Amino acid sequence: MKESSNHITRSESIERQLWRRKVRRTRAFQTLTIASPILLLVVWEILSRTAMIDPRFFPPPTTIIVEFFHLAATGQLFHHVGISLYRILGGFLMGVIPAIIIGLLMGMYLPVRYTLQPLVMALMPIPTLALMPIIIIVFGINDLSKMITIAGSVFFPVLINTVAGVTNIDHIYVDIAKNYGAKSKDYFFKIALPGALPMMMEGIQMGQAIALLTIVAAEMIGANSGIGYLIWTKYKTFVLKDMYVGLVLISFFGYLFSLLLRALQRKLIPWQK
Amino acid sequence: MTESKIKVDHLTKVFFKKNSSVTAIRDICLDIKEGEFVCLLGPSGCGKTTLLRILAELETPSTGSYHITPGKAGKPLQSMIFQEQGVIPWMTVQNNVSFGLRMRHASKKELNERTEYYLNKVGLWEFRHLYPSEISGGMKQRVSIARAFANDPEILLMDEPFAALDEQNKFILQEELLNIWEETHKTVVFITHSIDEALLLSDRIFLMSAQPGTILREKKIDLPRPRSIELVRSNPQMGKEFVDIWQHLQETVQQHRDKAL
Structure with missing residues (x-):
C-alpha cells in the first residue's frame, strides 16, 4: 500500500519535471520570436553607428524612430498615411467583392467557368502596374485610378482561391443539399459560400499583401500624396531617413492587416479548429 | 401494412x-x-x-x-441518411438538424418544434450549438439521423x-x-x-x-x-x-x- 503510493508520487514528480521542461522550451521559442527582429535592429544600429555600413544609405534605426516622431509632429505623415489607407481600402474592396461573386459563380456554374477561365488565365499574368498609364488616361490622376490599380491586382488571387474553394467542396455536401431540396439561392448561401470561405480567406490574405505592394508602386508613378509618394520623393531628394519611415509604415500596416484578417477569419469560420 | x-x-x-x-x-x-x-x-x-x-x-x-x-402535400418524399461525413461542417448541430426544414421553408413553429424534439430524442440538445468538428463520430451520425427524421419525409x-x-x-x-x-x-x-x-x-x-x-x-x-x-x-x-x-x-x-x- 505504502509502496504503491510512493510509486505514484515518484511518477508524478517525473511527469512534473517533464512538463516543466516543456514549458521552458515553449518560452525559449517565444523569446526567439521576439528576439530575432530586435537583434537585427541592434546589429544594424551598431554597424551603422560604427560606419561599417554607410549610414547615409542605412541610417541607424534610432534616428529613423526620431525622424518618425518628427514627421508625425508636422502632421504631414498623417496626411500621407490617411490618403494611402483610403486608397488601399477602396481598391481592396473594389477587387475583393467582384472576385468573390464571380469566383462563386465560376465555381458553381460550369458554363460560366468554361467561358471565363481562358480570360482569367490570359489576363492574370499582366501586371496591373503596367496598365497604370492606360488607367490614368481613362480615369485621370486621382484616387480612383489608384484604387482601380489595386483592385486589379487584388482581384485575381481572390478569384482563383474562391473558384478552388467551391470546386473543392466535398461532393457529399452537394448531395445532402440536393437530397434535402436546396434551391439554388440556398445552395449559394448555405453550401457554396461557407464551403469556399476558408480558401477564400487565404486568397484575401494574399490580396491584402498585394494591395500594399501595389499602392506604393502606384503612388510612385502618378501621385502627389500617399506613403508611396513619400518614399519616392524622399528617395529622390536623398532624405533616406524619411524614406525608411515610409518603408517601416508599410511593413507595420502589412502586419496589422494580417492580424485583423486573421481575427476576421476566426470570426467568420468558427467551425475550423 | x-x-x-x-x-x-x-x-x-x-x-x-x-x-x-x-x-x-x-x-x-x-x-x-x-x-x-x-x-x-x-x-x-x-x-x-x-x-x-x-x-x-x-x-x-x-x-x-x-x-x-406521396403523402400530404408539402411533405418531402424522401430523406437520406448518409454514410459518415454526412453532416455539414459549417453548420452547428442544431442547424444541421433543421437543414431539411429550412430548405423547404417550414413554418417557424414547425421548424423549432421538430428540431427541438429530435435534438432531445438523440440526446444532443446540450450540444446543439457545437460544430461537427467538436463532436464524436457517433454524435455526428445522431445528427444525421435527427436531420432525416426532423424533415418528416x-x-x-x-x-x-x-x-x-x-x-x-x-x-x-x-x-x-x-x-x-x-x-x-x-x-x-x-x-x-x-x-x-x-x-x-x-x-x-x-x-x-x-x-x-x-x-x-x-x-x-x-x-x-x-x-x-x-x-x-x-x-x-x-x-x-x-x-x-x-x-x-x-x-x-x-x-x-x-x-x-
Whole structure:
C-alpha cells in the first residue's frame, strides 16, 4: 500500500519535471520570436553607428524612430498615411467583392467557368502596374485610378482561391443539399459560400499583401500624396531617413492587416479548429 | 401494412465510361409496403448504394422506373441518411438538424418544434450549438439521423449509416434508431453489409448479388418488436438465419469470383 503510493508520487514528480521542461522550451521559442527582429535592429544600429555600413544609405534605426516622431509632429505623415489607407481600402474592396461573386459563380456554374477561365488565365499574368498609364488616361490622376490599380491586382488571387474553394467542396455536401431540396439561392448561401470561405480567406490574405505592394508602386508613378509618394520623393531628394519611415509604415500596416484578417477569419469560420 | 409505398419496376443502371460499361444494378423489382423496414444486404460493390441513390434522386436510372407514393402535400418524399461525413461542417448541430426544414421553408413553429424534439430524442440538445468538428463520430451520425427524421419525409433512405462506427457505438445507435423509428413507423430502406444489423432492424431482407447487382432472395424476419440486440442474439431461429444468409452470400461471392477467373 505504502509502496504503491510512493510509486505514484515518484511518477508524478517525473511527469512534473517533464512538463516543466516543456514549458521552458515553449518560452525559449517565444523569446526567439521576439528576439530575432530586435537583434537585427541592434546589429544594424551598431554597424551603422560604427560606419561599417554607410549610414547615409542605412541610417541607424534610432534616428529613423526620431525622424518618425518628427514627421508625425508636422502632421504631414498623417496626411500621407490617411490618403494611402483610403486608397488601399477602396481598391481592396473594389477587387475583393467582384472576385468573390464571380469566383462563386465560376465555381458553381460550369458554363460560366468554361467561358471565363481562358480570360482569367490570359489576363492574370499582366501586371496591373503596367496598365497604370492606360488607367490614368481613362480615369485621370486621382484616387480612383489608384484604387482601380489595386483592385486589379487584388482581384485575381481572390478569384482563383474562391473558384478552388467551391470546386473543392466535398461532393457529399452537394448531395445532402440536393437530397434535402436546396434551391439554388440556398445552395449559394448555405453550401457554396461557407464551403469556399476558408480558401477564400487565404486568397484575401494574399490580396491584402498585394494591395500594399501595389499602392506604393502606384503612388510612385502618378501621385502627389500617399506613403508611396513619400518614399519616392524622399528617395529622390536623398532624405533616406524619411524614406525608411515610409518603408517601416508599410511593413507595420502589412502586419496589422494580417492580424485583423486573421481575427476576421476566426470570426467568420468558427467551425475550423 | 398492406398498402404499397415504394414500387421499383425493372430498374437498371449502367455506368458508361470511356467505351466500357459497368452494370451496377440489373432488373431490380421491389414492392415495399407502407411502414416496412427493409434492408438491402449484399457484398460491397453490389450496387446497393446505386439503387438507394436513384431513390434519393441523386442518380437517374438507365431503364425501368420507380414510384414512391406521396403523402400530404408539402411533405418531402424522401430523406437520406448518409454514410459518415454526412453532416455539414459549417453548420452547428442544431442547424444541421433543421437543414431539411429550412430548405423547404417550414413554418417557424414547425421548424423549432421538430428540431427541438429530435435534438432531445438523440440526446444532443446540450450540444446543439457545437460544430461537427467538436463532436464524436457517433454524435455526428445522431445528427444525421435527427436531420432525416426532423424533415418528416414519406420514406427514409439509409446508406450504411453505422459502417464507420466502432462496435459499441454501432450497437447503441442501432437501438436508438429502432426507438425513434417505433414512434413513427416510417417506411425505411436501409443498406448494409452486416448480417447482424439486417437481422436486428428489418421486417424484410433483400439479398443482393454483385456485378451486376440483382436481387436474389428475400427473407421475412418475423421477430416481434420492439427488438433489442440481446433478444436477436439469443434467438436460436435468428442464429439459423444468420448462417443461412452467410452461406448464401459466400456462394454468390464465390460464383462471382469463378466467373471472373
